[in-house]
Amino acid sequence: xxxxxxxxxxxxxxxxxxxxxxxxxxxxxxxxxxxxxxxxxxxxxxxxxxxxxxxxxxxxxxxxxxxxxxxxxxxxxxxxxxxxxxxxxxxxxxxxxxxxxxxxxxxxxxxxxxxxx
Amino acid sequence: xxxxxxxxxxxxxxxxxxxxxxxxxxxxxxxxxxxxxxxxxxxxxxxxxxxxxxxxxxxxxxxxxxxxxxxxxxxxxxxxxxxxxxxxxxxxxxxxxxxxxxxxxxxxxxxxxxxxxxxxxxxxxxxxxxxxxxxxxxxxxxxxxxxxxxxxxxxxxxxxxxxxxxxxxxxxxxxxxxxxxxxxxxxxxxxxxxxxxxxxxxxxxxxxxxxxxxxxxxxxxxxxxxxxxxxxxxxxxxxxxxxxxxxxxxxxxxxxxxxxxxxxxxxxxxxxxxxxxxxxxxxxxxxxxxxxxxxxxxxxxxxxxxxxxxxxxxxxxxxxxxxxxxxxxxxxxxxxxxxxxxxxxxxxxxxxxxxxxxxxxxxxxxxxxxxxxxxxxxxxxxxxxxxxxxxxxxxxxxxxxxxxxxxxxxxxxxxxxxxxxxxxxxxxxxxxxxxxxxxxxxxxxxxxxxxxxxxxxxxxxxxxxxxxxxxxxxxxxxxxxxxxxxxxxxxxxxxxxxxxxx
Numbered sequence: 001x002x003x004x005x006x007x008x009x010x011x012x013x014x015x016x017x018x019x020x021x022x023x024x025x026x027x028x029x030x031x032x033x034x035x036x037x038x039x040x041x042x043x044x045x046x047x048x049x050x051x052x053x054x055x056x057x058x059x060x061x062x063x064x065x066x067x068x069x070x071x072x073x074x075x076x077x078x079x080x081x082x083x084x085x086x087x088x089x090x091x092x093x094x095x096x097x098x099x100x101x102x103x104x105x106x107x108x109x110x111x112x113x114x115x116x117x
Numbered sequence: 118x119x120x121x122x123x124x125x126x127x128x129x130x131x132x133x134x135x136x137x138x139x140x141x142x143x144x145x146x147x148x149x150x151x152x153x154x155x156x157x158x159x160x161x162x163x164x165x166x167x168x169x170x171x172x173x174x175x176x177x178x179x180x181x182x183x184x185x186x187x188x189x190x191x192x193x194x195x196x197x198x199x200x201x202x203x204x205x206x207x208x209x210x211x212x213x214x215x216x217x218x219x220x221x222x223x224x225x226x227x228x229x230x231x232x233x234x235x236x237x238x239x240x241x242x243x244x245x246x247x248x249x250x251x252x253x254x255x256x257x258x259x260x261x262x263x264x265x266x267x268x269x270x271x272x273x274x275x276x277x278x279x280x281x282x283x284x285x286x287x288x289x290x291x292x293x294x295x296x297x298x299x300x301x302x303x304x305x306x307x308x309x310x311x312x313x314x315x316x317x318x319x320x321x322x323x324x325x326x327x328x329x330x331x332x333x334x335x336x337x338x339x340x341x342x343x344x345x346x347x348x349x350x351x352x353x354x355x356x357x358x359x360x361x362x363x364x365x366x367x368x369x370x371x372x373x374x375x376x377x378x379x380x381x382x383x384x385x386x387x388x389x390x391x392x393x394x395x396x397x398x399x400x401x402x403x404x405x406x407x408x409x410x411x412x413x414x415x416x417x418x419x420x421x422x423x424x425x426x427x428x429x430x431x432x433x434x435x436x437x438x439x440x441x442x443x444x445x446x447x448x449x450x451x452x453x454x455x456x457x458x459x460x461x462x463x464x465x466x467x468x469x470x471x472x473x474x475x476x477x478x479x480x481x482x483x484x485x486x487x488x489x490x491x492x493x494x495x496x497x498x499x500x501x502x503x504x505x506x507x508x509x510x511x512x513x514x515x516x517x518x519x520x521x522x523x524x525x526x527x528x529x530x531x532x533x534x535x536x537x538x539x540x541x542x543x544x545x546x547x548x549x550x551x552x553x554x555x556x557x558x559x560x561x562x563x564x565x566x567x568x569x570x571x572x573x574x575x576x577x578x579x580x581x582x583x584x585x586x587x588x589x590x591x592x593x594x595x596x597x598x599x600x601x602x603x604x605x606x607x608x609x610x611x612x613x614x615x616x617x618x619x
Contacts (some may be wrong), residue, residue, distance in 0.1 A: 010392055012422055016399020019415075023406055036512070054388070083391035098397040104402065 003027040005046035007037040007063065009055050010080070017050060017081075024108055025114045026115075034063040034083075041073050047115055051091065053082040062092050077114050080105070121145045125155055125169025125182070133330075135168070138224065142231065145571065152224045159185050166234050168195045168219070172202050186213045191241050193234035197222055200567045260577060271342070271363040274349065275300050275316050282358060289335045300361070304332040319346040319359045332363070341370040346438075386608055389433065421470070427466075433434035439495070439569055446489035446576055448601055449547055453483035453531055457523045460494055464501045465523075473508045474518035483523060487601045500535045500593050503567060505592060508540030530596050538590035549583055 004026050006017045009079035011032070018028040029044045033055050041049065049067075053060035060082070070073045080097040089098075098109045122144045126132035131294055132148050139146045147164070149155035152174045158164075159181075167186070171179040186194050196206050197218040206217060215237060216230035266286040276284040279300045284292070292303055300316065301307040310317065315326035327345045341506060342363040349358040366446035400422035407415035461477050468475040489495060501521060515538070522534040542550065551571040578598050585591035 010396060012396035013392070013428065016178065016402060016420075019399070019403055019406070033512075051577055083395075084386045100391040101398050102395065104398070109369075 001024070001025065001027050002047040003029065003044060004111070005037065005044065006030045006039055007034075007049060007055070007060075007086075008052040009033065010052075013052075015033075020104065020108070021111070022036045026111070034060075034066070037063050038066055041067060042070070045072070046076060047080045048095075048111060049076055051078050051094075052080050053084050061091060064068060079107070079110060079114070120165040120169055121147070122166045123155075123158055123164040125167065125171060125174070125178075127170070128152065135222075135504035138227070139231075141167075144231075150378075156181070163189065164192060165238055166193045166195065166231070167613075168197070168231075169194065170198045172198050172206070175474075181208060183213060186210075187608045191238065191245070193228050193237055195227075195234060197227075197616075199274075200224045269364075271365070271545055273300060273361050273363075274358050275361060275430070276358055277320055278533075279310055279314065279316060291336075291340075292332075293335045306521060315344055316359045316361055319348050320356055323348050323356055327367075328485045330363070339367075340365050341367045390430075393430050393433070397423065397430075398462075400426060419558045425426075431511070435495075435568060436566060439492075446492060448487055448489055450485050451488050451490040453494075453523060454479055454487050456490055456494060456497075457483070457521070457533070460497045460501065461521060463494075463498055465506065468503075468505050468519060471505060471509055472517075473505055474516065476518055476520045478520065478522040479523075480524040483525065483531065484599070486597060486599045487571075488597065492573045493577065493597075496573040497535075497595070498531060498564055499566040499570040500595065502534075504535050504537035504539065504591070504593075507537045507541070509539070511539040513588070529599055532601060533595045534592065535595070536590065536592045541589045541591055542583075542585040547583055550582075550583075 004021050004030055005019075006014055008013050008014050008017065008030075008082075009032050014030045014032065018030060021028050029040050029046060031040045037049075037051075040046075043060065049059050051063065055063075060080070061073070064078065067078075077095045078091055079099065080094045081102055082097075083100040095114050098107055124132055124135055124139070124146055126148065127150055129150055132150060136146045136148060147158055149158050149169075155174065155178070169182075171182045173526075176279050177439055182194065186192055192211065195216045196210060197220055198206050199220045203217060203219065206214075210217075217232050218230060239244065240510065256543040268285060269287065270285075272285040272289065273281045273288060273290040276282055281296055281298055281300055281303065284294075284296065290594060293513050295303070300312075301310050302595065305311060311330070314329060315328050318326040325345060325347050327343060329341065329343050332342055342365055344361055344363040347360045347362075348356040349360055359429070396619055400419045403415055403419035403422065409412070431523075443587055455585070457477075457479050459548075463477070463614045465475050498602060501519065504519040510520060511517060520534070520536040524532055524534075526532045550567050574595055574597070577599070580596050582594040582596070583591065
């Protein structure tokens with residue numbers, strides 16, 4: 001089963017995404033900030049990461065840069081889910097970018113297509 | 118000499134001789150040979166010189182001449198009479214006559230007397246013109262003084278040392294009567310001149326300069342002012358003093374601040390609102406799927422979440438409303454214990470739900486305080502909310518607790534302490550946490566809560582002391598005066614004519 005790492009500082013949104021993905025047959029792990037996300041990514045080797053950009057203390061794009069330094073992790077696809085407009089440009093290689101509140105079906109479709117490749 | 122002379126002489130041959138003599142001196146001569154004629158001439162026109170023997174007419178004549186002279190101070194009177202009457206004449210006229218001549222007239226003496234009279238006339242005319250100008254000047258001066266005083270700006274006149282040498286009435290009313298103090302001392306309570314002083318610049322280049330400043334009145338009230346300067350020069354064109362005019366634009370600035378932060382708020386708000394809506398979407402999804410799967414645990418969790426999101430959205434909307442509509446505080450005598458208990462009852466379900474231990478320590482005798490209970494309650498809840506969040510966001514696994522302690526510091530002051538052992542704050546966070554839209558909570562904060570809490574405490578004339586170390590937790594101490602202070606009265610938000618409302 002593909003594994004998705006959910007990075008978001010809002011516990012309600014983490015829970016929402018986890019429930020949504022699990023209901024559709026994915027495994028999930030969650031992280032609430034950049035440090036935790038990096039650690040979890042290394043430990044769990046997720047197949048896909050959803051990333052919020054506005055995290056407490058640190059800034060989502062920094063996580064992306066740190067991730068790019070890790071040879072085993074740098075090709076992990078990232079989907080940005082953020083309240084910030086224009087987030088498409090914040091993470092250069094993101095597979096897709098969703099603005100909160102996002103369309104559930106669209107997100108599932110993008111996740112499905114990305115993991116099928 | 119082109120003067121008009123009234124010649125009083127009853128003796129017609131003497132009068133004719135004098136008329137010829139005066140005519141040679143280019144005088145316009147009118148002869149009065151009788152009382153009647155004299156009276157008629159005096160009544161009909163003004164003369165420069167009255168020359169004559171008032172004792173050659175009726176008894177009333179000297180008196181009439183005297184009265185006429187008193188009524189026309191410019192008229193020069195030259196009396197001639199027989200030597201025997203001279204004493205009498207001098208007694209009658211005294212200093213009113215410019216000259217006394219014996220009969221028979223000596224033509225040299227008459228010539229000198231006429232020349233003297235002419236000089237007197239010229240001098241007196243000049244004097245009259247000067248006095249007229251002086252009184253005009255005086256009128257103008259008092260007009261300018263009045264303008265200076267009534268201009269709806271603060272005006273100061275300053276010398277090179279920036280000492281105030283003159284001020285207008287409006288300045289005196291708000292900044293005091295003392296002249297001689299330094300501008301920077303009186304306006305800004307500074308001990309050295311302000312950087313970019315416009316007065317100094319005007320002394321340097323003679324131009325007009327302007328700045329915008331915040332000044333503090335003698336009552337401690339702060340005003341935003343726009344200042345403009347103008348040089349005052351002496352007759353050599355040297356700048357001796359500089360006038361500084363300051364227009365009070367506090368109301369405009371307040372309105373502008375309010376409008377711009379309102380705009381800023383709506384912009385930044387959208388971010389938080391989007392997060393909340395997403396979370397609400399999530400709860401609805403959980404509820405729907407819970408129903409489909411008949412999973413009671415999921416449904417219950419979803420309901421909890423919906424409740425929490427509704428609370429958060431409600432609080433945010435109320436915060437926006439508070440800020441959108443600045444209003445006067447509604448002071449009421451409030452029981453401190455009752456207030457504290459209400460606050461605790463509102464925060465404890467949330468704390469319990471999140472697994473944070475809320476410890477309440479209320480001293481027995483807390484007494485009464487003068488405050489707006491609604492806003493103070495909202496402010497205290499904001500501090501407690503923050504403490505709960507600080508525990509929630511703390512990655513350290515430990516038993517998190519929030520302490521709410523209320524005690525009188527002295528008979529006049531009540532202190533509310535909110536202490537947590539959560540994340541704590543670094544210096545930058547400590548220094549910026551009361552600014553509008555500052556939030557350390559990422560998408561979950563609006564940056565309004567502590568801004569409003571601080572605003573409410575300031576409005577009450579209270580103080581907030583913060584102690585916090587990153588990783589060690591934070592302690593907020595809010596101290597409030599029991600009785601509404603003058604400071605609170607001064608800080609009362611001015612009511613704009615039109616409130617912005619949603």
